[in-house]
Amino acid sequence: MxxxxxxxxxxxxxxxxxxxxxxxxxxxxxxxxxxxxxxxxxxxNPFGLPKEFTLDYFQAAYQTMHYFRSILNTSFIGLVSVGISVIITSMAAYVIARRNNKFYNAMYLLFLAGMIIPFQMTMIPLYKVMLSLQLISTYQGVIFIYLASLAPFSVFLLSGFVKSVPRELEEAALIDGCGIYKTFFMIVFPLLKPAITTVSVLNLFHIWNDFLMPMLYIQDSKKITITVQLASFQGRYFNDWSLIFAGVCMIVFPMLIIYLLAQRFIIDGITAGAVKG
Missing domain, CATH: 1.20.1070 (Rhopdopsin 7-helix transmembrane proteins)
Structure with missing residues (x-):
């Protein structure tokens, strides 16, 4: 039975x-x-198989979206933001995980609070600040915003993974004469590879798919990201669904390849940080 x-x-x-x-x-x-x-x-026949096969809309979407230029803009913003964020947040997570006192615990709670506050509450004050600093329609302005928005999740995941690194390795490095920075970058940082890969890929996905922030803070047509270009296919009185579907496929394809290649590292990083944190 x-x-x-x-x-x-x-x-x-x-x-x-x-x-x-x-x-x-x-x-x-x-x-x-x-x-x-x-x-x-x-x-x-919107839900059935195609009766006529055509790739013309991929070519039209490529030209209309200025695909190559938009991909370069999105890739530059994403890679620079993720690269700087990984270095800064991994150092912050290391200190928070190793210095167990009230001050650093409070700093950790502040990072977690950043995951709770929605971006829509801060976008208008942030726009005024960027306008006063003349950072509207600049790469560095958008990168600064992404660095701040990516920090809470990155610190949360990396700090949990840092706790799984044996302290004995750091103590041995200190005995050999390594300072805190040398110990971190030569001993701890390489051991964080699974978590860093996870954070990097997930944050890159977030930037790649983000529409609201580039639309608000990038007004130069030559610096527009790929998702904002896709929105140009949709108007108030007309939607070109053929171009929209082709454009969506062209946007998803690069990230799909990256995800398939880094899938194992993403799963390892999330499970290790969650279980041992």
């Missing part, structure tokens, strides 16, 4: 997992299929 119940539970669990997988995969397939349909086919 127990064997029968166990098999039924296993089959039921597999069925539920299949249903959940289909619910996640179907919208992605629908976007991909819709991007290779003609406008007439998309209007008359």
């Amino acid at each position: 127990n064997v029968v119940i166990g098999k039924l539970s296993s089959y039921l669990l597999k069925a539920v997992l299949w249903i959940i997988s289909i619910l996640y995969i179907y919208p992605i397939l629908l976007v991909l299929i819709s991007s290779i349909k003609t406008k007439r086919d998309l209007a008359t």
